[in-house]
Amino acid sequence: MKLSPNTYKHCDLIKIEGRVDSSTAPQLAEALNTITDNGRYRIVLDFSKVEFISSAGLRVLINTQKNCKRYNRGEVVLAELPKNIYAALDLAGFTMLFKIFDNVIEAVASF
Amino acid sequence: MKLSPNTYKHCDLIKIEGRVDSSTAPQLAEALNTITDNGRYRIVLDFSKVEFISSAGLRVLINTQKNCKRYNRGEVVLAELPKNIYAALDLAGFTMLFKIFDNVIEAVASF
Amino acid sequence: MPSIVIPGQYESLAQVAAFIRTACQEADLDDFAAYQVETAVDEACTNIIDYAYGGEGHGSIRCSYHISPDDLTITLEDNGMPFNPKGVKQPDIHAPLGEREARGLGLFIIQQWMDDVRFEFLGGQNILTMVKHLTKAG
Amino acid sequence: MPSIVIPGQYESLAQVAAFIRTACQEADLDDFAAYQVETAVDEACTNIIDYAYGGEGHGSIRCSYHISPDDLTITLEDNGMPFNPKGVKQPDIHAPLGEREARGLGLFIIQQWMDDVRFEFLGGQNILTMVKHLTKAG
C-alpha cells in the first residue's frame, strides 16, 4: 500500500494505492491520525487506485469517521471507489455512513 | 471546443477541450462572463485537454483576469497546461499573470 | 490439490491473495466473484492469526483449493485454538454511526460472500471449508 | 505546391490548421515546432480576416507550402487591403496586469515563432511568406 497525503486550505486528501489489509491498515490509521492530531477533520480519501480492502481497513474508516464527526467538526468522504471496493463498503453498510463522490475534485471542492 | 463548467463552494471550474481560436474564443468568453455575472470571481481553468490556443484565447484570459482581480475579489488560475500551451502562455508573458497548477485538485483546493 | 503454507503473519496475506487469484482464474470466476473469494480468504486468515493463534508469529496456515465442475472450494487449516462460530453475534450494519461497532465484520463478509462455509475441528486442527459456486455466465 | 483556399471565416481556421499539420509532418518537424507553425498561421489568417478584409465573410485566403531540404515555407495570399507591419508596435509582455494590453499578441507570436517573416503587396495581393528552418535533430 502507498499513501500520498496532501494538505489543502479546507481539507486533507490521502490518495491510497494498493491493498488495505491487516498488514497495511495500521499505516492508514497512522496517516489519518497525523491529520486529526493536527486538529484537521475534513478528509478526502482517494480510492481510485485501491485494489483491495478488508474489514481491517473498514475498521480504520469507521473509527476515523467517528473521530471526525464528533462535535460536528468535520467528516471523512470517499472518492472514486472502484466497483469491487464499493461492493464491500455497501455490504458493510458504509455507503450510509460516508459521502461518496465520483471524482476527487468534487470531493475536495465539497469542503 | 467543448466547455464543461462546474460550480463549487469556493470556486468555479471550467474544463476546456479542443481548440481555443478566433472561432471558439467567444464561447469561452461567454462561459466566463456567465460566472462573473453571478458575482463569482474565483475560477479554475482545466487546460488538460486543450489542443491549441491562439491570441484570441489569450485575450479572453487577460480580460477575465483583470475583471476577477478587481477589488481583490478573486482570480483566474490555470491547471494542467500541456507543454505547447504552456510555451504559448510563457511567450506572451502570461506565466507571470496567472497562478499555474500541475493538477486540477490543487487548483480547486487553492481557493 | 494445490496448496501453500504461510506463516501466521499479516504480511503473508498478499501472498495468499495472489494464490487465491490464480485459483479463481483457473475456476474461471468473474472479476467480482474472485474479489469476493479473495476477501473471504483474507478475513479468515486474519481471524486465524488474531484468534486461533492469539496474534502474529505463533503458527502457520495451510491454504488449498479444489475446483469441481460446480464449485471452487477453499480450505484453510491451522493448529490453533478450536473455534465454534455459533456464539458470535451478527454486526448491525444498519446502526447509525454513533452506535456502530468497528469490529465484527470479518465473519459476516465471509458468510455473505461465500456460498457455503463450514468450521470443523478434526485431529487437533481447525479446518475451514469455504465454497463458491461456479455459476456459468448467461 | 500543395495549397488550399478557405473562405475568410473563423470557422475555417481548424481546416487550415489540419492542412498545416500535414505540411509539418511531411517536413518532419517535431511536435513543438509544428505547434509554432500552426499558431503562426492561425494568427496570420485571423489578421487577414480582421484587418485585410475588415471582418468575416469578405474574401478568401490561399494557403500553400513548400518544403526544401532546409525550410518549410508557408505562403498566405489575400486580396484585401495592403498591410505594412512597420508601424505596428510591440506588445509589452512584461507589463503588470493593470497595464497589460489584451490585444497585439498575434504579430508578436508570428515573429517570435517563425524564423523568417515577409509581408509583400504584389499584383493587388498581400503575400505573407513565413519560413521555419528544418533543424535536424541531434
Ligand SMILES: Nc1ncnc2c1ncn2[C@@H]1O[C@H](COP(=O)(O)OP(=O)(O)O)[C@@H](O)[C@H]1O
Ligand atoms: N478463527 C477464529 N478463532 C477464534 N475466534 C474467532 C475466529 N474467527 C472469529 N472469531 C471470533 O469471532 C468474532 C468476530 O470475528 P470477525 O467477524 O472476524 O470480527 P473481528 O475480528 O473484527 O472481531 C471475533 O471477535 C472472535 O471473537
Ligand SMILES: Nc1ncnc2c1ncn2[C@@H]1O[C@H](COP(=O)(O)OP(=O)(O)O)[C@@H](O)[C@H]1O
Ligand atoms: N493582415 C493585416 N492587415 C492589416 N493590418 C494588420 C494585419 N495584421 C495586423 N495588423 C495590424 O497590426 C495590429 C497588431 O496585430 P496583432 O499583433 O495580430 O494583434 P491584434 O489583432 O490583437 O490587434 C492590429 O491591430 C492591426 O492594426
